[in-house]
Amino acid sequence: MKRKRWEVRLAGQGGQGLGLAGIILAEAAVRDGKNAVMTHSYGAQQRGGPSRADVVISNERIDYPQVLDADVLVIFCEAAFDRYHHRLASDGFLVVDSSQARRSLVEGARSIPLPFADIAQQVTGSIISANMVALGFVAELTKLVSRRALVGALRKHSPKDSLQANQTALERGIQIAKSIKSGENWGH
């Protein structure tokens, strides 16, 4: 991590667990000895309204706490793509849950569509852990946080009754990123 400031935005709808994913990512960064800030913006609805979690990670003091130009933009619904695709940094990663959003192209961006909800359904029996598949994927893709810190942070913040499913989903996300990075062709 050479850069001063890394910005990750997780955008979708209320109920998709993006706030929790943001907290776990920020917690993992703190466990790795870095500074981290997580802000979560959402509507009055428990489910269905727009939801956005911003995580800023740095080795230095973090002032402005929200995303300015996302190094990683994770999209969990079509509306989130419309709202935020222009906030992606020119060399940023666009990570789209292709089972929940169709479009995944931003000019110049490194675009990675993956069916996180479908994968979560396969490995845990429910799409509710799609957030953890995406989190594991992003963490391994960017190496922003260590795996050890990530798993520890998950254990701390995951609701107990879904910890097992979340761990399985997180591991699957890590595994997929590893296989993509090693050049294997991961079909979906």
Added chain:
Amino acid sequence: MGNSPTTARRPKKARLMQGNLAIAEGALAAGLGFFASYPITPANEIAIFLSRALPKRGAIFIQMEDEIASLAAVIGASVGGLKAATATSGPGFSLMQEHIGYAAAVEIPCVIIDVQRAGPSTGRPGSPAQGDVMQARWGTHGDHPIIVLCPGSVQEAYELTIHAFNLSEQYRTPVILLADEVLARMWERVELPLAQVEVLGRLHPEVPPEWYFPYDDALGDVPPLVPFGQGYRYHLTGLFHDKSGFPTERLDEIDTWQQRLFGKIEGKVEQIARIEEEEMEDAEIAIIAYGSTARSARHAMKLAREENRAVGLLRLVTLWPFHDKAIERVASSVKRIIVAEMNRGQILLEVERVAKGRADVVGVNRADGAMVTPAQIMAALEVEG
């Protein structure tokens, strides 16, 4: 009895914490014994946490029927000798105004936490603002002194909450912790507990009950307030009162009381008001900001410094009493002052009042429920005054 400083000795540990939880933890560290509130976004996590933590310590949590009753209960608990607090947001803060005046006039220590959200009215409940700055100062009717603190980080939210309780005891006054939604709901790295935490207890008079008067200036600027039930019998009223606490119409007694009431805070601005200056030595432009907006301001200041521009930052930690002298110094040393805030220009007016034209004063303002961005402040730096 008297002041009893206590010190936390556990080693510092870095962890991720939400601003609202840091406020609640700070209140516990200060010795919170009573908390009453009514649910409201975005302050809810404070009450949720304290509803679990306080009973475990044998302390009291009450969810009241509304915010008017919440602050009334807090004032009563404080008169009973407990460190007491409430937490709310804009709409609830509006309801509390009458009792803030009562606490200021009757001189009851208490802490009121207002997590500002976009308003007026219901506004945007989950979105930030700094629109309650003037309400915190003047929201209740009648002239009165008040102390208002404004945290800029999660770590500082913890520290300033303890400080708020200390000031409320030290000056026998309500203290308002004026947070904002960004700060209160964001999660950030903190190092807690602090190595040294000074916690002030309630002052106790050295006179026997029969000689005690709750507003006796012979006992000092801040006469000790003895909790009810300890044998010291006295009267409390929101009416103008004499040293015994009973109503008075005598102008000489009212004058004595008012001199002391205002003097204890407005005469001690230098001791009470905290500010933080950065890169101000050679600054030609000063950015003044507070709360989460000070983070946008510092971001912009750093960017400007990378471009070798002489820009400095003055962060207000204490909003009220207003630190006139610090602003005067800045106004005399820079060409332009930019006041950034999430409202339509509330502290801007104070800065203009104090600057008296010595520097150009420009506002960067928004009240739509979004943070002031570094880019907005950078744009204000570009404009030639």
